Amino acid sequence: MSQPEEPGTAPEAAEPGADLTGRGPSQPDGPPGDTGEARASRALRDAATGTFGVTVLAFVLALVIGALLIVFTTDSVTSTLSYFFSRPGDFFSAAWSAVSDSYVAMFRGSIINDRGWSFTTVFHPLTETMTVATPLIIAALGVAVAFRAGLFNIGAQGQVILGATFAGYIGFTWHLPVVVHVVVAIVGGILGGAIWASIAGVLRARTGAHEVIVTIMLNYVALYFLAYLLTTRFFTHSSSNQPKSPAVGPNANLPLLLGEQFRLNAGFLVAILAAVFVWWLMTRSTWGFRFRAVGSNPNASRNAGIGVATTFIAVMAVSGALAGLAGAVQVLGTEKSVTGGIAGSLGFDAITVALLGRSKPMGIFFAGLLYAALDVGGRSMEAATGTPIDLVLVIQSLVVLFIAAPPLVRAIFRLPAPRPDAKGAHA
Amino acid sequence: MKLELRGITKRFGPLVANDHIDLVVEPGQVHALLGENGAGKSTLMNVLFGLYQADEGEILVDDAAVAFKGPGDALAAGIGMVHQHFMLVPVFTVAENVMLGHEPTRGGGLLDLDAARRTVRELSDRFGFGLDPDAVVEDLPVGVQQRVEIVKALVRDARVLILDEPTAVLTPQETDELIAIMRELKAQGTSIVFITHKLREVKAVADVITVIRRGAVVGEASPDAAETELAAMMVGRSVSLGVDKEPAQPGEVTFRVEHLTVRDPNGIAVVDDVSFAVARGEILAVAGVQGNGQTELSEAVVGLVPATGSITLEGRELVGLSPHEILDAGVGFVPEDRTVDGLVLDFTVAENLVLDVYDRRPFARGIALDLGAIRDNARARIEEYDIRTQGPSQEVGRLSGGNQQKVVMARELSRPLKVFVASQPTRGVDVGSIEFLHKRIVAERDAGTPVVIVSTELDEVAALADRIAVMYRGAVVGIVPADTPRAVLGLMMAGVSAEEAHAQATETELDQLADEHTHETGAQQ
Amino acid sequence: ACGQAPGDDKGSGTGSAAASNFKACMVSDSGGFNDKSFNESGYDGLKKAESDLGVKIATAESKQESDFAPNIANMEQQNCNLIITVGFLLATATGDAAKQHSDTKFAIVDSTAQDANGKTITLDNVKPISFDTAQAAYLAGYLAAGMTKTGTVATYGGIQIPTVTIFMDGFADGVAKYNEDNGKSVKVLGWDVKKQNGSFTGDFEDQSKGQQLTQTFISQGADIILPVAGPVGAGTLAAAKDANSDGKDVSVIWVDSDGAVANPDYASIILSSVVKEIGAAVEDVIKTTKGGSFSNDPYVGTLENKGVGLAPFHDFDSKVPQDLKDKITQLQQDIISGKIKVESKSSPE
């Protein structure tokens, strides 16, 4: 820097760490001349108004609203309303127990079961959350890659289906040695997703066809294509007309990480690797540079000699490859056989997770775990208290919305805005 | 209307862009703001216009404090503004842009487009801008967009008019027109705040000059002060305003354009059978009124628009190659519109500085980026080009206009080149930096690179050129020596051939003639 | 809100049956408990068991297929005595869970427990509950063929899966039987038994597609339609009613439950229904399990055990000719006695 002593410019030392490629403004250090005291009090305030504090408050807020919904829909509570004025205590104790039962069940179902009687039962919920998060994280990474390159891949769903189909088919048809089989099946899944997404990439690059349209349409095509495959002997290997494939061979299974008691499998490691890979790809590789440049300003990229069209195709292929990998992990890790609903709502949940994680690998990793925890916890809440799963969807969406809107949470809790230079770049 | 700014302070994070600035604009006064790139001029004006909220200080209109929540309030208070970064809706027509916000309607909220067209024509005729009300703004060269922006501000009859570098891409004649208008407005009692880097203009029109440096007012100057004095005040050191360069030592001719033709979708030749050659160690300046094909010519060189004919660099044919291959072949390119074509605004300074070399050594090994090398490069360029930024990792979009331009120039001039093609290379750059950039361009020439400069700025053309090619309606009217009188150039820019122009341009009628012809050109294209 | 607070005496159930410690649980397939089809019927059976038998219940609604295994596991956590899973999609998950938890009883609706490869496995603690719906659909086909005035009837499904196509198979075969017996040539639109291909809406949600498909059938001359598509069947009811107000005479044969009861507004156009008594079967298995006499013998609902059947004609009772009624009763006897074999590729093994 030319004039470090000038008051108008931050001193060299105040430059943010080594994150050359970081998007948002991220100046952790205060302005020069900060006194230690000011720093300390600021740190305190930041803790409350900072990202973490706000995330916690967002959670609290969503749970409070969820609690209201639970209270007013639980029969044991609403029945006390009829005599609320003669004995309000009943209402409050019923409400309290309904809400606390629900949320305790949710926590026990998704994080740690403190009532468990063995290591297995105590930690089982957490591993379930990790298991469910696995494909979600991977698919969300795919969505995020496209998103940062200015493409909106709404077709993760279809790509997951193709990935699962390819991986599954290799898994239950071929017979290969240990390790090799699972690797080949995974590669097959990656290819399946990449090919499917590339259709949208190529059409976008060659004809300008908008990727949102094409990927939405391809979702349906993939769905029906799989439905068709499931009626053929070629695919189901049986004359029964159950639309279900055989299970993948033993060598094609992703190995379990914690033994038979847990469903947690090596897919979780794959998810971690994928996150690291995407981080590296987007911030440390020339490909990522190119992806991001085209995403931000295709004109300037083209002037700088970057092939915009080829980049579109590459981006979609990488994005689809990750979605395909998610499909592969789903089949080889937990589901074992291919059915029409193999993709569930993975593709759409992945969009939420990707954006909730601000399209960054670390963010996605935690967003995926959070989303999965809500999912897993919600199901155990339904099982334990009868709170319908649909209500869980409502709570889930509220949590996501509030977490994504720190200023709203601050406004509700009447917290001061964070220092301008300390604000996290919210999506 | 009297306007007063008191103690205005605006911070961007740790950066204090405006530091307790006081400014008084008297009614009917042209108040010039001078300051180097990044001094905080635009920021101050944006605060005044309600686009930014000041952290401290107050704004007084006719001695009463006002609070502008947004530009709407400022407009209502009678303030108008021409923005440095155009505030034009790219997909709208000129007429739509001009009427936006105070649209004439025909009852029922239906737009009266005809009325808007008439308004545009009237104003455009008055200033000799030659605007087509139905042209779509994004299709227009920046110079024409600049005129739209001016018309848009004038059409509202503001009582205080802020002009943030309105002349950056105007021809000298257009600038003179604008100055005439400013005088006229001033006579009617309009106050004007005028930001420019061109000292000639300041001296011509300003009543008061305030100089800002690094966010703070450093003093006032009189319009009578010498240009060098003003320049020194702005930059804080003495600046030499001319370019002292050795005469060219043209070497071997390595860059040839032959029968180059670019057609628009309707088949009209916007670059029409253009041929020229540039030798190593020589600067060819392409002069001409905006919209006569210079933009397309430069874009054709880098393969951005399809062209026929031939462009050879050291014997290698460039027509038909992709931009990637052309840049690889050693072409350095500075597009005329930096924010649209030159920079990725939400990339960092460091990233923008390697935008076209990120994938090769030393910035990449295989497909892995070397962030250290990228950062070191950024540090070096920032230092060398005096780019005012909070650091290599600041987003380029947050730099001041002139500093963004320096980023593009720094990037293109710091890789090994076999030819350098630049459109409006010093658009919006302050005098101190122009001096530096011009020196850099001359150094590139002296290192043996053929250089092509496209500029509407005759001062710049005169300062840099070894030879001048004048374009008119897509064709090269003639290629003349650098010392050709301005009057002759002016005639040529109106389509008169070089010989004829020389013949016509006798000493006595020179100025007058040049004026008229160039205006016609402006009106026609 | 000013009512009297109840007394403190806890425990005395107000319901019909005394509370029991027996807990019956149910896991739906991805259609959810409001699918107007087998999940919903199963759920109704569970609810009925709750009020009739006083058992405790817990439910888990699956939103997607990957929910199956965890949902069953959650039910395990709830210490259920009996876990009922609904739908063939849960076959493997049920098999796996049953193997792991041999002291919990399981029942699976519309399928058997299966291993990972989809092979049926017999486990001591799993009771398969399936339905030979084709038998009842066969009667419906015969009925439709006998009632059509245009000589064309139609059927369609939501998605081509066995629990859907078994209806369509039976229906088409029933029509064929009618043609054979009476030398007629009533046409069936929407399903080709031999090719196992026909008309589907593609999902179990989009009722407007069902409505349009029905409209297409009607414009191609069909006047009796059998939708096998859960809630999408509502589209058929609407389309039929619209056609009738345009002067046509179209009627509908409902599936799963008695349509005239489930859709009272449309009773006037519901000719009959192919009923699959999932609810009763579920309640029954809860009852026997609670009573300690759980058995893993497969239950197959047939005409014989009234697990499937043709619903009453309700509004159409007077319109169906007596000899057709007799003929159908006869057919039913013949099927029960085995004289006529109704076969479908999708029949339970």
Next chain:
Amino acid sequence: MSAATLEPTGSPAATARAATGGKAWRLPITLGVLGVLALLLFGLLPAGGRDTTFGLSTSTDFVHLGPVTVPSKATAAVLSVLAILVAAYAGWCVSRARRISRWVPIVFAVLWVLAFLTWAVAGKSTSLVSLLAGSIFLAVPLAFGALGGLIGERAGVVNIAIEGQLLTGAFGAAVFASIVSNAYLGLVAAPVAGLVIGALLALFTVKYHVNQIIVGVVLNVFAVGLTSFLYSSVLKENAATLNSPPRLPTLAIPVLGDIPVIGPVLFRQTLLVYLLYVAIVVVAIALFRTRWGLRVRAVGEYPAAADTVGIDVNRTRWGNVLLGSMVAGLGGAFFTVGSVGAFSQEMTAGKGYIALAAMILGRWSPWGALGAALLFGFSDKLQQVLGVLGTAIPNQFMLMLPYVVTIFAVAGLVGRVRAPAADGEPYVKE
């Protein structure tokens, strides 16, 4: 300044950047190839001697047109040749550097589809009226959804939540119409229900700058959760009072409704469909001809520019998101009072996403949205008709038809579309 009296003309650069020459040939070439394919597949290759019968009227028509029977092979050939001529005309236009009228692809499409139908229905008969009326029917929610979406997106707010708005609209219409036993009042409740989602969308995106796509996607989940929850906890048990709404009656417009073919297709519809016609026209005019529309588009393209001329960007966005959600919500009424009556869970079945695609395919314009919705509706209905007529193609592939057709339409005919430039960008001031 006196010299500048010359008539200004467009700068040459203006047009130079607009497009590149090669693109112009895409349309004629695509049409030409399709035309020749039609001639081969439908006209020349099939065996002759079969007839195709098209029904042209419904039983209640005032003027009863008898069905038309034509020789399949010859008719298909003639129609294909006509289509090829249209393609040739388009080519002629391009070679003369003339604008191709927007009717060209429409006329071509009609001829091509007729040729196809003549071939597909060879030896059988089908009703054209039913085919077209069905297409419109299936297009209604898509068109409403797309229209609602584009109203928001023109102001720069991406509306992925169309699905949620349709769903809550369907729910609101069903419940309210049930309670008051009046289908028309359902049409009042539907927009209000859509507004709930719209208000949340605006709150989070416009006021709190949350990523618009995330909010949209999440609101869809929210809408599913909320309506499903209310359905199972309230509606199911009280179906008779809360979920058995009357359905909108068909209203035949006098005279217009009696025109052969067109009448029953266009003018014997429910009020909801007529509202769609009105909405399309009104929004098209409002968006492109009025002050409101100009400002909205400015906000969607370049909010800062709009701001600098005194347009309140965020207020405009609020307004448009709310308006758009009401339009989409109204479209939701189609699913209940507009068609089957009762609400059921997730009954919109992804139509909101198709509507989103229709909006883009229609280039964010009301007429385009309608066209795209009709294209989708038509191919969906066609798929059903062909399936019912009997085909060897597995039903799963038939079901793909509308989706594949859409892909071809966007890739082959529509090409590059451009979203409002600020679509998805929150407007944040320093």
